[in-house]
Amino acid sequence: MNIKEILPELKQDILLKDYTTFKIGGKAKYFYKAKTKEELIKAVKTAKKLRLPFFILGGGSNILVADKGYQGLVIKMLHTNHLILDTKISAEAAVPLSLLVKKSLDSNLTGLEWGIGIPGTVGGAIRGNAGAFGESIGNIIKQVEVFNSEKEKIENYSQKDGNFAYRESVFKKRLELIILSAELELKIGNKEEIQKKMKEYLDYRKDRQPLEFPSAGSIFKNPSDVSAGQLIDQCGLKGKRIGNVEISKKHANFIINLGDGKAEDVLKLINLMKKQVKDKFNIQLEEEIQYVGFK
Numbered sequence: 001m002n003i004k005e006i007l008p009e010l011k012q013d014i015l016l017k018d019y020t021t022f023k024i025g026g027k028a029k030y031f032y033k034a035k036t037k038e039e040l041i042k043a044v045k046t047a048k049k050l051r052l053p054f055f056i057l058g059g060g061s062n063i064l065v066a067d068k069g070y071q072g073l074v075i076k077m078l079h080t081n082h083l084i085l086d087t088k089i090s091a092e093a094a095v096p097l098s099l100l101v102k103k104s105l106d107s108n109l110t111g112l113e114w115g116i117g118i119p120g121t122v123g124g125a126i127r128g129n130a131g132a133f134g135e136s137i138g139n140i141i142k143q144v145e146v147f148n149s150e151k152e153k154i155e156n157y158s159q160k161d162g163n164f165a166y167r168e169s170v171f172k173k174r175l176e177l178i179i180l181s182a183e184l185e186l187k188i189g190n191k192e193e194i195q196k197k198m199k200e201y202l203d204y205r206k207d208r209q210p211l212e213f214p215s216a217g218s219i220f221k222n223p224s225d226v227s228a229g230q231l232i233d234q235c236g237l238k239g240k241r242i243g244n245v246e247i248s249k250k251h252a253n254f255i256i257n258l259g260d261g262k263a264e265d266v267l268k269l270i271n272l273m274k275k276q277v278k279d280k281f282n283i284q285l286e287e288e289i290q291y292v293g294f295k
Contacts (some may be wrong), residue, residue: 003073006046007032010073016065016292019057019076021119023214024245024261025065026293028074035078037092037147037180043075044149044178055292056178058094058121062128062217066293067263077123079180084109088142089184093123097130100184105198110189111140113197117205119217123179127171128288129164133201138164142183150176167221167288210248213256219270220253220285228277228285229253235276242268 004010014031017023030052034040040056047054053072077094084090084107091100097115100122104112114135115125124130129138141164144157155177163170171177205211220228232238232252240247241258243265248254255269274285 003050007043016069020060020063020065021214022064022216023257024263026067026069028070030073032073033076033078037079040075040077041147047073058124059119061120063290063292064216064263064266070293087186087188091122092181093121093179095122097122097125104186105194108189108191109186110194111186113194113201116198116202122182126179126182127169128167129169138162140184140186142185144179145181146177146179148176149178208251210250210254210256215254215256216289218253218288219255221288223283231277231281232273235280237273245269
């Protein structure tokens with residue numbers, strides 16, 4: 001069976017660097033844009049039927065795509081329906097987190113201020129339990145709708161079912177669970193206070209993070225009670241460059257793409273950071289980013 005017969009809008013040999021915040025990565029063998037949840041489910045079922053590896057792509061942040069690309073089907077999520085009703089926000093997985101932050105401010109809702117300046121989608125944020133400033137998306141989840149690709153059926157997970165922890169969730173551990181949509185529960189707040197907090201958070205990011213360069217965000221999770229960036233900085237690695245990628249001079253937990261960066265060089269820097277922190281502090285750094293196409 002020909003995949004293009006089932007998914008006629010499918011494209012081939014699409015450069016993935018154009019779809020990531022890092023601007024790094026080779027071509028996807030097959031690339032399909034799913035404009036609805038139904039199209040997403042159809043694409044997943046097709047990949048399974050043809051025994052083709054597949055990867056669900058949201059906003060393209062927090063990932064490093066191999067220079068050789070991805071030898072399977074990349075499904076780019078485009079379903080972005082959302083609705084705010086009182087203090088509840090219902091949003092499909094491809095809704096940009098930045099859009100929900102703006103909409104929550106417009107509706108005088110508090111609880112999403114920490115998300116200002118964070119790239120990526122609602123689905124990606126839930127999967128990795130994104131957060132900042134002591135808050136995370138897991139704290140405001142009411143329900144998550146997923147497609148279980150093993151059972152091939154839609155399931156609903158409560159906040160408790162999500163097993164949210166620091167940059168972790170059940171959805172990150174169980175790859176068969178593909179997030180379709182979610183319901184968030186916020187609180188009524190004061191618009192001026194919400195705006196003030198958002199400005200403080202955004203100013204903090206601009207001061208301390210290299211937002212002017214392509215990156216994947218934080219490379220590593222913070223170990224208990226210590227900042228990964230500080231550990232890397234204390235190893236004297238700020239500004240260390242291999243090829244056209246560099247450990248940021250502004251924030252050592254960021255690797256920035258100076259132009260035409262290669263995933264292979266990013267990997268070398270990551271391994272160097274891990275080795276030196278392990279040697280100096282006996283702490284094993286754990287990646288926050290996800291590797292795509294390296295196997």
